[in-house]
Amino acid sequence: MSLIKSLKISWLPPERINQLSFGNVTSHKVINVRTLKPEPGGLFDPRIFGPFLNYECYCGKYKGKENKNQTCERCEVLIAEKNLQRWRMGRISLPVPVVNIALFKTLATNLSKLLGIPTKKLEDIIYLRAYVVIDNGIINLLKKGEILEKRMDQLLISSILQEIIQEKKLNENIIEEAVELNENLTKKNEKSNKEATDVIFLEDYLDFLEKHCGVKIWTGAEAFRELLIGIDVDAELDKAKKASKEAPQKTNQEKLKFLNGLKKSGLKLEWMIINSLPVIPCGLRPVTKLKEEDIIATNQHNNSLYRIILRCERIKYYLELDKELA
Numbered sequence: 001m002s003l004i005k006s007l008k009i010s011w012l013p014p015e016r017i018n019q020l021s022f023g024n025v026t027s028h029k030v031i032n033v034r035t036l037k038p039e040p041g042g043l044f045d046p047r048i049f050g051p052f053l054n055y056e057c058y059c060g061k062y063k064g065k066e067n068k069n070q071t072c073e074r075c076e077v078l079i080a081e082k083n084l085q086r087w088r089m090g091r092i093s094l095p096v097p098v099v100n101i102a103l104f105k106t107l108a109t110n111l112s113k114l115l116g117i118p119t120k121k122l123e124d125i126i127y128l129r130a131y132v133v134i135d136n137g138i139i140n141l142l143k144k145g146e147i148l149e150k151r152m153d154q155l156l157i158s159s160i161l162q163e164i165i166q167e168k169k170l171n172e173n174i175i176e177e178a179v180e181l182n183e184n185l186t187k188k189n190e191k192s193n194k195e196a197t198d199v200i201f202l203e204d205y206l207d208f209l210e211k212h213c214g215v216k217i218w219t220g221a222e223a224f225r226e227l228l229i230g231i232d233v234d235a236e237l238d239k240a241k242k243a244s245k246e247a248p249q250k251t252n253q254e255k256l257k258f259l260n261g262l263k264k265s266g267l268k269l270e271w272m273i274i275n276s277l278p279v280i281p282c283g284l285r286p287v288t289k290l291k292e293e294d295i296i297a298t299n300q301h302n303n304s305l306y307r308i309i310l311r312c313e314r315i316k317y318y319l320e321l322d323k324e325l326a
Contacts, residue, residue: 010267011103017276021091023048025279028309030287033296038282043305046077049282050084085283092277092308095315097221099126103272110258111269113251114231121147125223131202132223137214138170139163145227148217152202158185160205164213174212181208221273228269233262279305 012020025048029039038044038052046058056063057072057079067079078084104111104126112119117132124130130149136142141160161182165175202217209215218226240256262269280301287298 010265011100011271012278013268013271014275017091017278020089020278021048021276022088023090025090025092025305025309028306028313030298030302030306031296033289036289043279043302043309044282044287045090047075048090049088051077051080051082052085054082055079083283086281087283088281090279092279092305092312094275094277095312095319097225097273097275099221099224100272100274101126107258107269107272110255111228113255114236115145115227117145117147117227122224125219125227126221128220131217131219132227134216134218134223134226135214137209137216138167139209139213139215142215142217148202150202154185157202157205158182160209161185170212177208177212181205225270225273228272231269233259237263277308 023045025041025043025045027039027041027043027045029042031038031042031044037058038046040047040058044052046052051057055065055068057077058075059072059077061074062070062072062079070079071077072079104122108119108122112122115122121130125132125147130147133142133144133146133148136144136146139160141156141163161178164170164178165182167175206217209217237256237259240252240259244252244256285299285301287296287302289296
């Protein structure tokens with residue numbers, strides 16, 4: 001007879017991931033080929049996942065069952081059974097937030113209906129191919145939730161700059177900078193001898209608009225999270241109920257079912273954005289040394305984590321090197 005009566009599959013809130021974790025994996029290293037000991041800070045770090053040998057710390061200072069549940073002051077490893085490695089989890093702190101793409105693909109249609117943005121446009125925001133206006137500040141030409149391409153119409157930028165120039169509440173230095181930007185835009189167009197509908201890049205003007213005009217135009221997972229936070233589930237549920245009564249169509253019924261499920265489960269859509277990636281216990285993803293060879297055999301899960309950590313290290317390097325380049 002099975003002891004499991006029911007099973008619920010859900011996604012974890014960021015706080016819960018940190019609670020379940022026993023430490024942050026900072027290195028892509030696994031184990032030392034010569035000593036067969038796990039590398040500190042790596043994917044088998046005994047400080048995070050538990051001791052590599054029964055009742056023995058990493059440095060060898062404490063050995064034996066009499067030291068059970070003590071923590072070595074030298075290597076910071078808990079003295080316990082090595083079976084501890086089968087349930088202690090870790091985490092990888094990501095340098096930038098990312099979207100759980102599996103959840104997005106599943107919920108893309110419903111999210112598109114709630115936000116009023118086509119699925120393709122949402123994908124463009126997630127993959128950094130487009131921007132979304134989070135806050136239009138003092139610019140009336142921009143609307144909250146408006147999607148902007150990286151390449152923008154020159155007339156639109158010129159009109160925004162003209163609106164800033166005519167704004168009397170702004171500082172004179174800001175107006176002078178807007179005039180200079182507008183003049184450079186005009187000169188560039190005249191010099192290239194192109195039509196006024198030539199396209200330019202939005203990134204060249206983002207800093208000025210955000211700094212002086214209170215405009216927030218974002219892209220990527222951070223922008224997507226702001227859109228998800230802006231969804232009021234209770235208000236949308238009331239609208240869906242009214243729409244379902246007036247027109248009991250299939251699309252309205254599906255939207256109502258999705259909102260009811262979201263309300264009942266207590267899940268928040270912004271939890272779809274990942275800041276910390278959970279790492280399953282190392283006892284569930286073992287490695288083995290092949291006989292008479294200095295080769296370690298590992299599984300696909302360790303290889304995936306290895307690549308993720310390398311990417312994180314590379315992104316951190318670029319962020320420290322040059323923020324604009326990253």
